[in-house]
Amino acid sequence: MPLFSGLRWIxxxxxxxxxxxxxxxxxxFSELGITNSVVRSVTQSSASLAVVSEPVWFCLKTQPKRExxxxxxxxxxxxxxxxxPRLRFRRMTQRGPVWFVEAMFPGYLFAKFVxxxxxxxxxxxxxxxxxxxxxxxLATLPENIVAALQAKVGGEEIVTLDCSIKVxxxxxxxxxxxxxxxxxxxxxxxxxxxxxxxxDFLGRSMEMEISTFxxxxx
Numbered sequence: 001m002p003l004f005s006g007l008r009w010i011x012x013x014x015x016x017x018x019x020x021x022x023x024x025x026x027x028x029f030s031e032l033g034i035t036n037s038v039v040r041s042v043t044q045s046s047a048s049l050a051v052v053s054e055p056v057w058f059c060l061k062t063q064p065k066r067e068x069x070x071x072x073x074x075x076x077x078x079x080x081x082x083x084x085p086r087l088r089f090r091r092m093t094q095r096g097p098v099w100f101v102e103a104m105f106p107g108y109l110f111a112k113f114v115x116x117x118x119x120x121x122x123x124x125x126x127x128x129x130x131x132x133x134x135x136x137x138l139a140t141l142p143e144n145i146v147a148a149l150q151a152k153v154g155g156e157e158i159v160t161l162d163c164s165i166k167v168x169x170x171x172x173x174x175x176x177x178x179x180x181x182x183x184x185x186x187x188x189x190x191x192x193x194x195x196x197x198x199x200d201f202l203g204r205s206m207e208m209e210i211s212t213f214x215x216x217x218x
Contacts, residue, residue: 043137049115055081057112057146059139060122061129067103070127074111078121083146084109085153089161090216097174097216101158108132110141165195171215173197183215 049056062070071082085104090097103109113122115138123130132139153159165171165185173181178199186207187196193212198205 042139042141043134044140046115046133046136046138049138049140052115055112055114057083057110057141057143058115058122059132059141060109060111061132062107062109063127063129064107066127067105067107067109070125071109071111073126074122074128077125078113078118080118080122081112082109083111083150083157085149085157085159087161088158104159110146112146165212165215165217169217171197171217173210173214174216175214176210178210 044056060070067084068086071084074080074082086101087104088099088101090099111122113119119131122128150157165188167185167188169185170182171185173179173183181199183197183199185195186198189195189209194209195212195215196207196209197215198207200206
């Protein structure tokens with residue numbers, strides 16, 4: 001199973017489930033083009049989990065924008081191991097380019113605990129809405145998948161998106177007399193931390209050199 005596939009299946013299935021909730025039976029996801037075998041591959045029944053004495057990785061639904069805080073509360077209050085990866089990226093704002101950090105899986109986090117003895121405390125913890133489930137089947141993840149993801153993300157659980165500039169890439173000038181102008185990168189000058197860009201001016205194509213700190217991906 002590819003690294004992110006299990007996590008993505010869980011989140012995607014949860015988002016496409018029937019809005020009116022469940023009657024305790026496994027919903028027939030074939031109506032959505034998803035086989036029930038896929039659902040079973042990323043879930044376990046609550047009855048089977050109740051007799052498991054070892055901790056298992058679960059997918060938890062969080063309150064909006066509370067993923068990181070909810071994970072912190074679980075760690076501090078109950079010593080529960082959590083995985084709540086985040087993305088760090090730069091975005092253009094009215095104040096100029098600003099770095100943002102957001103959840104990789106908005107509204108979800110992953111926690112490892114013994115279901116029979118800890119699920120009530122976890123589900124009632126600060127910022128947690130509940131364990132993601134499909135009928136009586138709870139969303140779980142294999143240990144090796146989470147371990148591989150943790151190794152890729154690192155201890156801080158933050159992935160910085162590649163903001164490097166490439167030849168042919170459209171960028172927007174964010175500082176100087178040409179602020180707001182969209183141009184195309186034609187050459188990279190890494191030794192000077194500068195680039196050469198092409199733009200139209202009064203119907204003519206013109207090229208100029210500019211600092212990489214003065215542009216942002218369009």
